Amino acid sequence: MASVLVxxxxxxxxxxxxxxxxxxxxxxSGLVERIGESTGxxxxxxxxxxxxxxxxxxxxxxxxxxxxxxxxxxxxxLDEHPPVAVGHRVVHGGARFFEPTLVTPLVLxxxxxxxxxxxxxxxxxxxxxxxxxxAFPDLPHVAVFDTAFHQTIAPDAYTYAIDxxxxxxxxxxxxxxxxxxxxxxxxxxxxxxxxxxTELNQIVLHLxxxxxxxxxxxxxxVDTSMGLTPLEGLVMGTRSGDIDxxxxxxxxxxxxxxxxxxxDLLNQRxxxxxxxxxxxxxxxxxxxDKGDESARLALEVYLHRIKHYIGAYSFELGRxxxxxxxxxxGENSAVIRARSLAGLEQYGIEVDPERNDQRGGGIRVIxxxxxxxxxLVVPTDEELEIARQTLSVVG
Ligand code: ADP
Numbered sequence: 001m002a003s004v005l006v007x008x009x010x011x012x013x014x015x016x017x018x019x020x021x022x023x024x025x026x027x028x029s030g031l032v033e034r035i036g037e038s039t040g041x042x043x044x045x046x047x048x049x050x051x052x053x054x055x056x057x058x059x060x061x062x063x064x065x066x067x068x069x070x071x072x073x074x075x076x077x078l079d080e081h082p083p084v085a086v087g088h089r090v091v092h093g094g095a096r097f098f099e100p101t102l103v104t105p106l107v108l109x110x111x112x113x114x115x116x117x118x119x120x121x122x123x124x125x126x127x128x129x130x131x132x133x134x135a136f137p138d139l140p141h142v143a144v145f146d147t148a149f150h151q152t153i154a155p156d157a158y159t160y161a162i163d164x165x166x167x168x169x170x171x172x173x174x175x176x177x178x179x180x181x182x183x184x185x186x187x188x189x190x191x192x193x194x195x196x197x198t199e200l201n202q203i204v205l206h207l208x209x210x211x212x213x214x215x216x217x218x219x220x221x222v223d224t225s226m227g228l229t230p231l232e233g234l235v236m237g238t239r240s241g242d243i244d245x246x247x248x249x250x251x252x253x254x255x256x257x258x259x260x261x262x263x264d265l266l267n268q269r270x271x272x273x274x275x276x277x278x279x280x281x282x283x284x285x286x287x288x289d290k291g292d293e294s295a296r297l298a299l300e301v302y303l304h305r306i307k308h309y310i311g312a313y314s315f316e317l318g319r320x321x322x323x324x325x326x327x328x329x330g331e332n333s334a335v336i337r338a339r340s341l342a343g344l345e346q347y348g349i350e351v352d353p354e355r356n357d358q359r360g361g362g363i364r365v366i367x368x369x370x371x372x373x374x375x376l377v378v379p380t381d382e383e384l385e386i387a388r389q390t391l392s393v394v395g
Contacts, residue, residue: 003081004387008089009128019387027076032063044070060131085140087390088129091121093145100389103141142390149179152220176224178206184385185326185378186216201317208327209237215313235302237279240270272298281329306340320373326380348372
């Protein structure tokens with residue numbers, strides 16, 4: 001039975017999944033980490049068990065050798081489930097890549113060239129692709145971009161009002177991220193509300209460590225909260241989201257903070273963490289429940305920003321049919337879901353407290369039967385979406 005290997009590569013680790021091309025069943029998944037450190041670590045999971053191993057993994061190529069070894073030792077057999085292609089998650093596709101793309105030497109050069117826009121991610125993605133090409137030299141490799149889904153956004157929504165020549169020269173505009181997740185969850189609602197996605201206006205809240213909100217009109221992204229980088233928009237675990245850019249100028253004048261420290265401040269030491277000293281939403285909620293004032297304020301700022309965007313995107317869309325919650329916080333936190341949509345009854349948004357509190361996997365409705373807008377929890381599955389898009393390229 002044919003399969004697809006999905007790879008998500010970072011600078012010192014990569015995750016993989018082997019997915020059956022027909023049934024979409026997950027045949028295996030794994031994580032190879034601490035690449036380049038003195039001792040690396042590899043885990044491999046199949047429906048039959050979980051394996052771990054510590055070994056020297058000097059580079060990504062050695063990582064793929066460890067992965068192939070795990071398949072050999074613990075299965076499933078790659079001869080019985082031959083991969084027909086390898087699908088790679090690539091973070092930044094700039095304005096060049098608007099669909100899944102077969103990797104050629106020129107495509108690799110273009111992904112590398114976009115590294116200025118995603119210095120932590122694109123070089124690592126390229127490293128992963130090159131190593132995977134060595135491990136599977138006869139297979140087609142397909143790049144699936146996190147930004148691609150948002151390439152339908154129109155210039156009025158993606159343009160920053162700054163010097164136009166400068167912006168053009170440096171490719172400064174809003175690109176948006178979480179596109180693969182958005183594509184998956186907005187497509188998955190179709191069966192559930194029994195209307196084609198082309199007829200649905202949706203707002204998707206992807207609330208994980210990174211968080212974004214997207215307005216989707218008939219399956220096409222029309223606006224999204226992340227921008228040139230994943231720093232813009234909602235309050236996140238450690239990222240500030242929206243901020244008056246003059247704050248950065250003020251900080252630089254007042255404290256002479258370096259560019260790297262500013263980057264670190266906004267990406268690693270802000271958001272829930274900056275406000276409350278905690279980046280994990282579970283910790284913030286439990287501290288707030290115990291009366292911690294900073295955690296309470298962090299939650300309120302987080303929720304205020306969400307509501308601000310739901311309002312903006314409702315007006316941009318003109319009509320909202322579906323609101324989707326997804327990712328770690330969106331799938332698991334009934335409190336955040338309820339509070340995000342509290343008080344919006346006059347706009348046709350009514351969450352049913354009992355449905356919202358029920359735990360469980362799979363897609364579920366949490367709005368009342370009377371609610372004009374259907375509110376859904378949809379577990380995201382970026383790997384499956386990458387596998388599907390990879391197959392759409394290789395046929
Ligand atoms: P990433 O963006 O790293 O992929 P995830 O989508 O896995 O992140 O989301 C991680 C976030 O989900 C963490 O902040 C975690 O606290 C939060 N989360 C997971 N389970 C719960 C829960 N039951 N209640 C609230 N937050 C949760």
